[in-house]
Amino acid sequence: MSETWANATGESGLDLHLDLNGRGGVRNAIMRALRDAVRTGRLAPGTRLPSSRSLAADLGVARNTVAEAYAELVAEGWLTARQGAGTRVAQRAALTGPAAERKPTRAVRTAKPEYDLMPGTPDPSAFPRAAWLTSARRALTTAPSEAFGRGDPQGRLELRRALVGYLARTRGVRADPDRIVICSGCAHALGLLSRALDGTVGVESYGLYVHRDILAAHGVRTVPLRLDDHGAEIEELASTDATAVLLTPAHQFPTGGPLHPERRAAVIDWARATSGLVLEDDYDGEFRYDRQPVGAVQGLDPDRVVYLGTTSKSLSPALRLGWMVLPENLVDGVLAMKGGQEWWASALDQLVLADFIDSGSYDRHVRRMRLRYRRRRDQLVTRLGEHAPRVRVTGIAAGLHAVLELPPGTEQAVVQAGMSRGIALEGLSPYRHPDSTMAPLDGLVVSYGTPPDHAFAGALEALCQTLAAES
Known part of the structure; x- marks a missing residue:
């Protein structure tokens, strides 16, 4: 079989696009194309080129033609060739023309803070790489061939079965694999559920603005429910036209109380009573650190939650893996919204999980x-008691963040002061529903879960200094 672009093989079978023209013969056209690619920076110094045999097969020319072009460019100083290192663009090859005349530009960006206490992310350095790699090897070794094709939009059955047992055991969730749909996270789930959310959804007065924005983008109006130490005031639903309600009952985000x-x-x-839906x-x-976690509300009525x-x-937002345990009558509608195949969640990551x-x-x-997170929260509470005793930590001992209650009207000043000390902080105000009738709360939403271990003590010290100076 003669070598062509489709069947050329070998150690130097690298792809290289060259624009050739017929002036002066093929060898000269190859040389001009390579010079132009180097001159304009498309081929950077040190870039390895395909072997003469591979490039000749790709271009449909004789191998000697490419070898001669390479040899002449080596002699001219454009390329280098060494035994075992292949043919490469010479380090001395200088840019000329428009690309060389352009001065390098830098994107304007704010300085990266020294300490990140923004909520929403676990400690990325704590990802269990070794254990995950072990599961990945095992999962890929035993995966059926169809797992490498177009995925099932409902998600891999292996993961749905694993979730049934895990969620029942740890969260009191009642489910079977046919009622679980895999997604890329809560935001993705809300978009998929939008068809079932007819009209208006009750939400907590303080909650993730991202979720409210997603619902609004799908034509769903949200009405805020007031919050107190017992969570959302559920009785307010009776005075709204809401047909569903979105809650964070185990640990209200961001204020920190349970329902x-x-x-x-x-x-x-x-x-x-209303044929409504609880999300x-x-x-x-x-x-949960002060006691065993409270079971999921879903366990009270799987047909309404x-x-x-x-x-x-629990692991990492980089995985982009989430799940919905649905009432049976919603499964088909959600799958219709998701489409005929899996576009969002990696089937291979599902098998590993x-x-x-x-x-x-x-x-x-x-x-x-x-x-680890319990120890960090304890350290945060202790240090604040020592250095900023007027700042109160609110909410239960749970989760990856704590809310620090501030004197009225001081939130923005404290956030700005933290930034000046190299701390990324977020206040409570961005989470407040614009239509809420609650009195605004001043506070910080501090993630003790985000910093890696080596940076946590420094982050805590900087935070305490900020609060001691501002409170």
């Missing part, structure tokens, strides 16, 4: 991180 047991029962009663965002439900979970806090759960690695990681 009181009476209100958990009340929201189920409301859903049954339960259980974003950090595994991380959509349970939303994700790996973004399934093995990670089934092997017990997920439990071990969560327990390890629960201990």
Whole structure:
């Protein structure tokens, strides 16, 4: 078989695009194209070129023609050729023309803060690389060939089965694999659920603005429910036209309280009486430190509650893996919204996560991180008591963040002061629903989960200095 572009092989079978023209013969055309590519910077100094044999096959010319062009460019100083190193663009090859005349530009960006205490991310350095790699090897070794094709929009059955057992055991969720749909996270889930959210959704007065924006983008209006120490005031739903409600009952985000047991029962009663729907965002439900985590509201009525979970806090937001446990009558509609194949969540990552759960690695990681985050929260509370005693930590001992209550009218000044000390901070005000009738709360939403271990002590010190100076 003669060598062509499609079947050329070998160690130097690198792809290289050259624009050739017929003036002066093929060898001269190759030389001109290579000079132009180097001159304009398209081929940077040190770039390895295909072997003469491979490039000749790609261009459909004789190998000697390419070899002669290479040899002449080596003699001219454009290329270098050494035994074992192949043919490369010479380090001395200078840019000329328009590309050389352009001065390098730098994007204007703000200085990166020394300490990141912004909420929403676990410690990225704590990702369980070794255990994940073990699961990845095992999952890829045993994966059926069809796993490498177009994915099932409902998600891999292996992961859905693993989630059934895990969620039942740890969160009291009642499900079967046919009622689980894999997605890329809570934001993706809300977009998929938008068809079922007819008209108006009740939301907590303080909550993720991203979620409110997603609902609004799908034509869904949100009405805020007031919050107190017992969570969302569920009785307010009766005075709205809401047909669904979005809650963070295990650990209200961002204010930090759990939904009181009476209100958990009340929201189920409301859903049954009105044929309404409860959307339960259980974003950090595994991380409760003062007691065993409260079970999911979904366990009270699986036909009226959509349970939303994700790996973004327990493992990493980089995985882009989440799940919905749906009432049976919503599954087909959500899958129709998702489309005929999986566009969002990697099937291979799903297989790895399934093995990670089934092997017990997920439990071990969560327990390890629960201990680490509890110690960090304890350190935060202790240091604030010593250096900024007028700043109160509110909410339960749970999750990856704490809310620091500030004197009225001081939130923005403290955030700015933190920035001047190299700390990335966020206040409570961005989370407030614009239509809320609650009195505005002044506070900081501080993530003790984000900094790596080596930076946590410094971040805590800088935060305490800021609060001591401003409070």
